[in-house]
Amino acid sequence: MKLVFFDDYKLGVLNKDETRVIDMTLTLEEIPHVGPGDYMCRLIEKWSGYKSRLQTNMLDMPGIPLEDVQLRAPIPKPGKILCMAANYLENGTLKEARPINGFLKNPSAVIGNGDTIELPPESVDIFHHEAELGLVIGKKARNISEAEAYSYVFGYTNFIDVSARGLGPKGADVFLQGKSYHTFAPMGPYLVTADEVPNPQDTNVKLWVNGGLNQDYSTSDMGHSIPKTLAWLSSITTLNPGDIVALGTNHQGLGSLQNGDVVERETPGLGRLTVHVSEPLKREWPRGVDHAMADRMRG
Amino acid sequence: MKLVMYNDFQLGLYQDNQVFNLSESLTEINAPTPQDMINAVITDFDSTYRARIQEIAGKVQPIPMDQVHLRPPLPRPGKIVAMAANYMESGALKEPKPLNGFLKSPESVIGEGATVVLPAGHQAAVFHHEAELGIVIGKTAASISADKAYDHIFGYVNFNDVSARGLHPNSFLWMKSHDTFGPMGPYLVTADEVADAQNLQIRLWVNGDIRQDYNTSDMGHKIPKMVEWLSSIVQLDPGDLIASGTNHQGLGPIQNGDVIEMEITGLGRLTVNVKDELNREWHRGVDSDIADWVAGRSSEPPAWAKR
Numbered sequence: 001m002k003l004v005f006f007d008d009y010k011l012g013v014l015n016k017d018e019t020r021v022i023d024m025t026l027t028l029e030e031i032p033h034v035g036p037g038d039y040m041c042r043l044i045e046k047w048s049g050y051k052s053r054l055q056t057n058m059l060d061m062p063g064i065p066l067e068d069v070q071l072r073a074p075i076p077k078p079g080k081i082l083c084m085a086a087n088y089l090e091n092g093t094l095k096e097a098r099p100i101n102g103f104l105k106n107p108s109a110v111i112g113n114g115d116t117i118e119l120p121p122e123s124v125d126i127f128h129h130e131a132e133l134g135l136v137i138g139k140k141a142r143n144i145s146e147a148e149a150y151s152y153v154f155g156y157t158n159f160i161d162v163s164a165r166g167l168g169p170k171g172a173d174v175f176l177q178g179k180s181y182h183t184f185a186p187m188g189p190y191l192v193t194a195d196e197v198p199n200p201q202d203t204n205v206k207l208w209v210n211g212g213l214n215q216d217y218s219t220s221d222m223g224h225s226i227p228k229t230l231a232w233l234s235s236i237t238t239l240n241p242g243d244i245v246a247l248g249t250n251h252q253g254l255g256s257l258q259n260g261d262v263v264e265r266e267t268p269g270l271g272r273l274t275v276h277v278s279e280p281l282k283r284e285w286p287r288g289v290d291h292a293m294a295d296r297m298r299g
Numbered sequence: 300m301k302l303v304m305y306n307d308f309q310l311g312l313y314q315d316n317q318v319f320n321l322s323e324s325l326t327e328i329n330a331p332t333p334q335d336m337i338n339a340v341i342t343d344f345d346s347t348y349r350a351r352i353q354e355i356a357g358k359v360q361p362i363p364m365d366q367v368h369l370r371p372p373l374p375r376p377g378k379i380v381a382m383a384a385n386y387m388e389s390g391a392l393k394e395p396k397p398l399n400g401f402l403k404s405p406e407s408v409i410g411e412g413a414t415v416v417l418p419a420g421h422q423a424a425v426f427h428h429e430a431e432l433g434i435v436i437g438k439t440a441a442s443i444s445a446d447k448a449y450d451h452i453f454g455y456v457n458f459n460d461v462s463a464r465g466l467h468p469n470s471f472l473w474m475k476s477h478d479t480f481g482p483m484g485p486y487l488v489t490a491d492e493v494a495d496a497q498n499l500q501i502r503l504w505v506n507g508d509i510r511q512d513y514n515t516s517d518m519g520h521k522i523p524k525m526v527e528w529l530s531s532i533v534q535l536d537p538g539d540l541i542a543s544g545t546n547h548q549g550l551g552p553i554q555n556g557d558v559i560e561m562e563i564t565g566l567g568r569l570t571v572n573v574k575d576e577l578n579r580e581w582h583r584g585v586d587s588d589i590a591d592w593v594a595g596r597s598s599e600p601p602a603w604a605k606r
């Protein structure tokens with residue numbers, strides 16, 4: 001099933017051929033929530049009670065043509081966004097995975113399809129896109145084993161871990177400045193339930209800037225697998241329904257972001273996420289793939 | 300005003316060693332979670348809830364403090380943004396270190412009387428307490444200027460930024476975000492009761508021995524600058540917490556069976572316990588290696604920082 005927020009944050013699902021949005025407001029309005037921020041998380045928490053009703057409604061209701069709605073971020077304010085750092089083998093050039101590492105990304109930074117990444121005026125070396133597979137937690141997970149990890153996964157979504165390079169004290173952990181600026185977490189267009197993603201460990205991640213394909217890699221190149229990642233993260237902090245785990249990027253293909261850019265992101269079955277870039281100072285960086293960055297990250 | 304969460308996360312007003320229940324009266328608030336309740340009160344405090352709470356306290360029968368089980372006043376803040384190395388180390392530094400900070404997992408929060416659990420699966424070189432002034436956001440702050448910072452502050456709370464050292468890579472996530480690593484409380488004190496947040500004494504004891512004893516006047520980047528900087532990166536929302544950093548002079552190991560107390564002028568005393576099923580042992584008392592290193596008296600980092 002493909003879950004969406006649309007227009008003024010109505011909850012809906014896509015029909016089978018993905019051409020129409022079916023408004024599920026009446027089915028889901030009884031779920032206690034404060035606003036869009038926590039609504040999807042609460043639905044995920046109570047999923048077993050709603051899944052079959054949504055499936056039934058999907059067949060009965062006509063829906064609205066997809067082109068007539070404005071899609072929103074499927075999880076506008078997750079409880080947490082946990083990101084994996086340097087978690088790819090860089091197209092197999094590394095002999096082994098780098099030491100496992102990650103960071104928390106600002107959950108208020110989420111934007112959705114059609115929204116705009118607003119680059120801050122800070123003196124950075126460069127702003128990069130990082131296309132990532134976003135995983136959505138389905139059940140409270142604390143100290144889980146790798147063997148049971150997938151049973152805690154609710155679904156997947158396209159994610160872009162927008163990054164600012166060169167800020168903060170040298171040698172220190174500067175993920176806050178590097179990753180957490182407002183609007184630096186584009187996600188969507190849908191949240192796709194796990195049953196529709198047969199092999200998340202072998203799927204494709206693509207990202208285009210202004211139509212030029214920059215990133216194109218398989219999640220089979222991941223350093224620490226999805227089960228290993230979830231076991232490690234849950235050994236540190238409790239994962240809750242609706243939390244996002246961004247599984248890291250392959251740096252072979254990162255490129256600059258600058259004013260006016262259109263960024264598109266696609267993984268089979270997850271739809272295409274399109275966002276814009278705004279940068280008031282209109283600074284310019286080389287366009288296309290950042291080969292120096294790619295070389296630094298290769299084994 | 301001093302706000303508490305207690306028992307099954309009822310919101311209460313603390314006054315004269317008694318607690319007045321607020322949740323049962325504030326039925327108009329849509330609060331699926333306890334944090335939603337406190338967030339709603341914080342968001343509309345000046346316009347509505349300051350007066351409402353006083354009115355409720357005039358009507359309901361208070362409960363003696365010793366009959367309630369206190370919980371953290373912010374059970375699960377939307378964000379915990381923490382400052383890194385933000386003190387002059389009792390004046391040892393000539394100038395503040397470069398601004399830096401990190402996000403700490405909001406899942407880490409525990410309250411009065413709860414237990415910091417040292418994670419058995421993580422072989423840290425040592426676990427430290429870090430007593431800090433916790434700043435609670437009252438109004439949404441996005442790219443605000445320093446002179447407006449205090450307008451966005453709702454109140455203050457004792458906060459202990461418990462830290463694991465020497466995990467590799469030594470990232471803030473791994474160091475700071477373990478479950479139970481965010482003791483907070485016992486209550487949340489509104490800003491009007493804190494005359495000068497930049498002149499508060501922060502004390503922390505382990506098993507009755509004083510370890511940290513410093514003043515917020517030693518802060519490197521002061522509260523207005525800190526809020527300006529953080530809000531230039533992340534939007535701060537009502538109920539978010541800023542941990543304003545610690546003075547490393549006085550940090551020390553914590554280990555199984557320890558009792559940690561901390562107190563900031565006017566913010567009450569927060570007491571938590573420590574449990575470590577592995578019973579790892581470190582020396583007791585202050586760690587002078589980290590103190591000397593951060594203060595610049597020694598160029599030699601602690602052994603755990605040398606990788």
